[in-house]
Amino acid sequence: MPAPLTRRAACRRLAAFLAGSPLLPAQLASRAEHDRIPALDEMANVFEFEPVFRAKVLRAAYDFCSLGVDAEFTLRRNREAFGWVRLIPRAVADVSSLDLSTELFGQKLDFPILVAPTAGHQQFHPEGELETRRGASAARTIMMVSSGASYPIDKIAASAEGPLWFQLYARDTPEGTQERVENAQAAGCRVVALTIDVQYHSHRERLLHNRHLATPVPGASAAREQARSQRRKPEPPPPPYGLRRQNPDLTWGILQALRVYTKVPLLLKGVLTAEDARLAVEHGADGIVVSNHGGRYLDYAPSSLEVLPEIEEAVGGRIPVLLDGGIRRGTDILKALALGAKAVLVGRPPLWGLGAYGAAGVRRVLEILQTELALAMGHTGRRDIASIDRSLVAVDFP
Numbered sequence: 001m002p003a004p005l006t007r008r009a010a011c012r013r014l015a016a017f018l019a020g021s022p023l024l025p026a027q028l029a030s031r032a033e034h035d036r037i038p039a040l041d042e043m044a045n046v047f048e049f050e051p052v053f054r055a056k057v058l059r060a061a062y063d064f065c066s067l068g069v070d071a072e073f074t075l076r077r078n079r080e081a082f083g084w085v086r087l088i089p090r091a092v093a094d095v096s097s098l099d100l101s102t103e104l105f106g107q108k109l110d111f112p113i114l115v116a117p118t119a120g121h122q123q124f125h126p127e128g129e130l131e132t133r134r135g136a137s138a139a140r141t142i143m144m145v146s147s148g149a150s151y152p153i154d155k156i157a158a159s160a161e162g163p164l165w166f167q168l169y170a171r172d173t174p175e176g177t178q179e180r181v182e183n184a185q186a187a188g189c190r191v192v193a194l195t196i197d198v199q200y201h202s203h204r205e206r207l208l209h210n211r212h213l214a215t216p217v218p219g220a221s222a223a224r225e226q227a228r229s230q231r232r233k234p235e236p237p238p239p240p241y242g243l244r245r246q247n248p249d250l251t252w253g254i255l256q257a258l259r260v261y262t263k264v265p266l267l268l269k270g271v272l273t274a275e276d277a278r279l280a281v282e283h284g285a286d287g288i289v290v291s292n293h294g295g296r297y298l299d300y301a302p303s304s305l306e307v308l309p310e311i312e313e314a315v316g317g318r319i320p321v322l323l324d325g326g327i328r329r330g331t332d333i334l335k336a337l338a339l340g341a342k343a344v345l346v347g348r349p350p351l352w353g354l355g356a357y358g359a360a361g362v363r364r365v366l367e368i369l370q371t372e373l374a375l376a377m378g379h380t381g382r383r384d385i386a387s388i389d390r391s392l393v394a395v396d397f398p
């Protein structure tokens with residue numbers, strides 16, 4: 001008669017059975033497949049960079065990049081607006097060679113696409129804007145450097161070849177603003193764009209929730225940062241309510257003041273109405289960027305695409321009109337060009353590329369957009385940028 005099985009012996013037998021069984025490795029393997037970070041060359045479109053970016057950066061950095069203000073209505077509307085525009089193809093056309101180059105402010109651009117100014121790239125990669133610029137230059141794309149960059153403008157300029165533009169936030173004093181512009185010009189920036197839609201720091205609810213998390217330390221990898229934050233004494237959270245001034249006192253006179261020492265073309269970024277576009281022309285702006293700051297300042301502002309036609313009409317070709325907000329596909333770019341934009345800027349996608357794969361990711365994001373634009377042009381019978389016009393689109397804005 002076999003000895004009765006003790007509890008301990010039964011557990012040992014079960015463990016031996018599991019160790020020899022194919023069930024456990026199969027479970028682990030499927031989990032590994034699930035958690036696998038795809039390689040760069042697996043990325044089929046720009047959206048696919050976003051989950052990889054999310055997996056690789058700190059939560060606070062992810063939220064800083066993705067957020068919109070308040071209920072994020074305008075953030076969503078920026079994307080939705082592209083669904084209200086249909087492309088009307090012309091089938092019989094010789095599109096055997098495609099030319100995506102264009103000219104802006106006397107400068108030749110290989111593509112009508114720029115990297116929009118976004119602050120604080122060190123949250124996404126230890127080398128921040130230096131790495132973004134390397135990727136943008138490799139994709140033959142101009143980067144507009146933010147006033148809130150993690151590195152000084154001369155260092156960013158020196159990190160790669162190719163033209164640079166500069167985005168300006170007016171500082172508290174005229175001298176401070178002048179210094180910023182002069183530094184940018186000395187570093188070789190060929191355009192300065194003053195952002196005009198930032199009267200007060202906006203209410204970013206995702207960041208208010210995250211104020212209990214450790215603030216990201218520029219340059220720290222996620223693992224190092226997490227270890228550090230566990231040791232660090234929590235800082236008092238920033239006040240969630242109340243007003244924090246940014247540029248509440250801008251007047252049209254600023255254009256004249258800037259003109260005294262700004263030797264390069266001067267743009268206004270953040271125009272959303274025909275009336276402001278007309279005033280910008282009258283006050284001597286060399287160009288405007290139709291933008292709602294990626295839905296980060298005024299919620300329930302319109303999407304930039306839906307106001308583009310009326311702004312283009314008000315400007316009447318006197319100065320170039322550029323657009324940003326929600327550009328994620330080559331067809332989005334084609335629609336914006338057909339509605340009157342001379343070029344577009346992309347904000348979040350290069351950051352997804354940066355955080356996910358560094359400079360190579362930035363480059364790939366831009367190259368995907370370039371290739372998709374070329375395809376969209378080919379399939380709508382347009383061989384160059386000059387041949388893209390209003391007849392290309394049917395618009396159903398609500």
Ligand SMILES: Cc1cc2nc3c(=O)[nH]c(=O)nc-3n(C[C@H](O)[C@H](O)[C@H](O)COP(=O)(O)O)c2cc1C
Nearest residue numbers: 065116117118119146195293294325326346347348
């Ligand atoms: C993380 C982040 C930081 C930004 N920082 C700035 C900035 O410093 N200056 C500025 O003019 N716009 C800034 N913007 C707005 C962008 O220049 C651009 O208007 C917007 O991102 C375009 O929308 P998209 O992200 O949907 O492409 C920022 C946007 C993001 C997402």
